[in-house]
Amino acid sequence: MGESPAIQDTYPDDVAHCYGCGRLNDLGHQIKTRLVRDGTRTEFIPEPFHTAIPGYTYGGLVASIIDCHSTGSAAIFSMQRDGKVVGSELSPRFVTARLEVDYLLPTPLSPVVLSGRLVEIKGRKVIVETDLSVDGTVTAKGLAVLVEIPQDRLGAGA
Amino acid sequence: MGESPAIQDTYPDDVAHCYGCGRLNDLGHQIKTRLVRDGTRTEFIPEPFHTAIPGYTYGGLVASIIDCHSTGSAAIFSMQRDGKVVGSELSPRFVTARLEVDYLLPTPLSPVVLSGRLVEIKGRKVIVETDLSVDGTVTAKGLAVLVEIPQDRLGAGA
Numbered sequence: 001m002g003e004s005p006a007i008q009d010t011y012p013d014d015v016a017h018c019y020g021c022g023r024l025n026d027l028g029h030q031i032k033t034r035l036v037r038d039g040t041r042t043e044f045i046p047e048p049f050h051t052a053i054p055g056y057t058y059g060g061l062v063a064s065i066i067d068c069h070s071t072g073s074a075a076i077f078s079m080q081r082d083g084k085v086v087g088s089e090l091s092p093r094f095v096t097a098r099l100e101v102d103y104l105l106p107t108p109l110s111p112v113v114l115s116g117r118l119v120e121i122k123g124r125k126v127i128v129e130t131d132l133s134v135d136g137t138v139t140a141k142g143l144a145v146l147v148e149i150p151q152d153r154l155g156a157g158a
Numbered sequence: 159m160g161e162s163p164a165i166q167d168t169y170p171d172d173v174a175h176c177y178g179c180g181r182l183n184d185l186g187h188q189i190k191t192r193l194v195r196d197g198t199r200t201e202f203i204p205e206p207f208h209t210a211i212p213g214y215t216y217g218g219l220v221a222s223i224i225d226c227h228s229t230g231s232a233a234i235f236s237m238q239r240d241g242k243v244v245g246s247e248l249s250p251r252f253v254t255a256r257l258e259v260d261y262l263l264p265t266p267l268s269p270v271v272l273s274g275r276l277v278e279i280k281g282r283k284v285i286v287e288t289d290l291s292v293d294g295t296v297t298a299k300g301l302a303v304l305v306e307i308p309q310d311r312l313g314a315g316a
Contacts, residue, residue: 017209019216027207049185051175052253053307058177059254060225064218095210096217099259106253149211 005087006032007072015093015149020068031065033072033116035086040073040116040128046109057107062140065114066130067099070144073116074126078148081121094126094146107132107139124148163245164190165230173251173307178226189223191230191274193244198231198274198286204267215265220298223272224288225257228302231274232284236306239279252284252304265290265297282306 008021008031019028033042044065052058074094079086112134119127130142166179166189177186191200202223210216232252237244270292277285288300 015211017212019208019210020218022209025207025209049183050177051180051183052177053173054175058222059257060178060218060222063221063225063257063259064216067218067221095264096259096261098261099217099221099257101221101254101257103254103256 004035006034007075007086007091008032010087010089010091011075011093012090018068020064021072029065029068031068031072033069033076033114035076035080039118040069040076042069042072042114042116043111044114045111048109051109053106055109057109057112059101059103062103062107062132063099063101063142065112066101066132066140066142067096067144069114069116069130070099070128070142071096071146073118073128073130074144074146074148077118077121077126077128092151093149095149096144097125097147098145100143102141103139104141105137105139108134110134119143124150162193164192165233165244165249166190168245168247168249169233169251170248176226178222179230187223187226189226189230191227191234191272193234193238197276198227198234200227200230200272200274201269202272203269206267209267211264213267215267215270217259217261220261220265220270220290221257221259221300223270224259224290224298224300225254225302227272227274227288228257228286228300229254229304231276231286231288232302232304232306235276235279235284235286250309251307253307254302255283255305256303258301260299261297262299263295263297266292268292277301282308
């Protein structure tokens, strides 16, 4: 069985320029979030210059990738709720209303894995919890409240 | 009366490489946070590629600069508490334990101003509240819990 498509690869073109997750932003992080058995998953490799204290990933990047991983996760969980298959059609698009990050340990400047779980989904609002880990150790936890952009607001962008 | 020095210009060299606020990170944002009459202030101009939905600043950058503005603000408030003058000696250095961001409105891709207020200071822990605004309109609010790196841990880095 193949890997699930990345949700960001199915964002409508006019909302696919986000610096964190837009596939059409050549200078951005272009993170990819996929449905896995028990939630969602994003892998990310920080650049050497994404440093905080030397040797560690700066907290702003940790927050950024948790944020974009959460918007992608919300789209995936929303499609699941609606009985839709990721990759079969354009994705809904969520924005962040609230983001909480707990920095439990310094995050080494190494490849990170983000694992997302659905906490709540109600109408256009989704709450996603995220563990960010390096080599299996969770160094940060995120909780994000995401809201779907109404369909009639899509297509109006650049 | 001249402008107060930027706290980041007084970070010890070996903890001045943060992508968000390190003056020694040539590829980073190099934000500058200063003491003002009623708190702290950081100004930042997003790049055109720091986009979310077209025309707006991506939420990860908003979180990032609130984060680094808060660590700088914590250092300033800590020096004030201890009767020290910003710029007269090397700064203490804080890391983030918890960050909360409420995205109240989309943040236009325009110059932003961050205003920080001291909420609580107790020992090595400081809590800072931040308003992020564009043209006088607050688009995001941050609350950060910062912890000072012990002096004996400084000087061990690169």
